Amino acid sequence: xxxxxxxxxxxxxxxxxxxxxxxxxxxxxxxxxxxxxxxxxxxxxxxxxxxxxxxxxxxxxxxxxxxxxxxxxxxxxxxxxxxxxxxxxxxxxxxxxxxxxxxxxxxxxxxxxxxxxxxx
Amino acid sequence: xxxxxxxxxxxxxxxxxxxxxxxxxxxxxxxxxxxxxxxxxxxxxxxxxxxxxxxxxxxxxxxxxxxxxxxxxxxxxxxxxxxxxxxxxxxxxxxxxxxxxxxxxxxxxxxxxxxxxxxxxxxxxxxxxxxxxxxxxxxxxxxxxxxxxxxxxxxxxxxxxxxxxxxxxxxxxxxxxxxxxxxxxxxxxxxxxxxxxxxxxxxxxxxxxxxxxxxxxxxxxxxxxxxxxxxxxxxxxxxxxxxxxx
Numbered sequence: 001x002x003x004x005x006x007x008x009x010x011x012x013x014x015x016x017x018x019x020x021x022x023x024x025x026x027x028x029x030x031x032x033x034x035x036x037x038x039x040x041x042x043x044x045x046x047x048x049x050x051x052x053x054x055x056x057x058x059x060x061x062x063x064x065x066x067x068x069x070x071x072x073x074x075x076x077x078x079x080x081x082x083x084x085x086x087x088x089x090x091x092x093x094x095x096x097x098x099x100x101x102x103x104x105x106x107x108x109x110x111x112x113x114x115x116x117x118x119x120x
Numbered sequence: 121x122x123x124x125x126x127x128x129x130x131x132x133x134x135x136x137x138x139x140x141x142x143x144x145x146x147x148x149x150x151x152x153x154x155x156x157x158x159x160x161x162x163x164x165x166x167x168x169x170x171x172x173x174x175x176x177x178x179x180x181x182x183x184x185x186x187x188x189x190x191x192x193x194x195x196x197x198x199x200x201x202x203x204x205x206x207x208x209x210x211x212x213x214x215x216x217x218x219x220x221x222x223x224x225x226x227x228x229x230x231x232x233x234x235x236x237x238x239x240x241x242x243x244x245x246x247x248x249x250x251x252x253x254x255x256x257x258x259x260x261x262x263x264x265x266x267x268x269x270x271x272x273x274x275x276x277x278x279x280x281x282x283x284x285x286x287x288x289x290x291x292x293x294x295x296x297x298x299x300x301x302x303x304x305x306x307x308x309x310x311x312x313x314x315x316x317x318x319x320x321x322x323x324x325x326x327x328x329x330x331x332x333x334x335x336x337x338x339x340x341x342x343x344x345x346x347x348x349x350x351x352x353x354x355x356x357x358x359x360x361x362x363x364x365x366x
Contacts, residue, residue: 043176069176
């Protein structure tokens with residue numbers, strides 16, 4: 001079993017009223033900022049999933065994201081893989097960057113981001 | 121005939137709700153959220169408050185409380201379920217009612233008396249109201265802006281699932297979501313909806329806070345009495361043996 005670190009980014013769906021985004025925009029003139037627009041405020045959840053493979057871990061995270069972390073009626077989400085943090089099996093022996101099996105662990109952060117399955 | 125009032129950690133209108141239902145002659149009992157069953161209740165009310173601190177999204181953590189499985193089964197079998205304010209948010213998150221409650225357009229917590237009009241007078245939740253007229257009761261919420269996409273809204277209107285709308289004192293309903301009569305910017309001024317089967321309803325205003333004249337209005341008792349009457353009829357029709365069965 002390996003620990004995989006993920007981030008789930010939740011945003012209001014396009015076209016959904018986002019009063020927090022409007023409130024941020026309303027503050028921009030006070031900072032003399034004119035070149036920023038279309039602010040949308042969402043939520044980022046980081047978590048560790050324990051699984052045998054990246055695919056298994058991702059499936060678990062996507063389920064959580066769709067059922068609890070976001071409301072598909074009003075929000076969409078993306079799952080971002082932050083990489084394998086440790087291998088629990090080898091943790092008993094040597095610590096360190098596990099046999100890093102973790103396929104995909106080497107991918108640049110964000111490379112694993114994929115559109116959520118909120119449309120299910 | 122027993123009415124169960126669900127108590128989540130963070131519910132804060134449960135005692136008011138119990139009192140209102142007792143005033144209407146019902147035997148009202150609290151139902152702890154970890155209860156696996158409804159204790160024989162003939163109707164269930166999810167009260168206002170801030171279940172689980174409203175963390176993540178209002179109502180979403182409560183939706184996964186053990187009692188909600190029993191509530192969902194009860195609702196699927198035609199049982200009467202009413203959600204008030206936070207209870208409405210829980211029912212929407214649980215998909216027992218259509219739509220979602222977004223943060224108020226003003227971004228402010230709104231706590232004041234409003235007027236609502238019933239769009240249906242023939243439901244277990246509105247039958248005692250008698251005629252379409254404005255009812256006065258308070259709202260107290262930060263996330264009460266009713267949202268559903270246009271197609272869903274049209275379908276709800278066509279199916280008669282819009283149960284209450286915010287209204288002006290004369291009973292007219294504002295079309296502009298920014299109208300002062302609409303406290304939170306709800307689409308089509310929707311204050312409450314009812315399920316397609318007609319046995320689950322939710323509204324943002326608090327009928328239990330308008331339960332006695334000393335509170336400034338007792339219009340809320342019309343809803344409470346409606347539900348008590350309807351539940352009593354169903355309990356009588358089902359016979360004692362079936363009451364409490366799941």
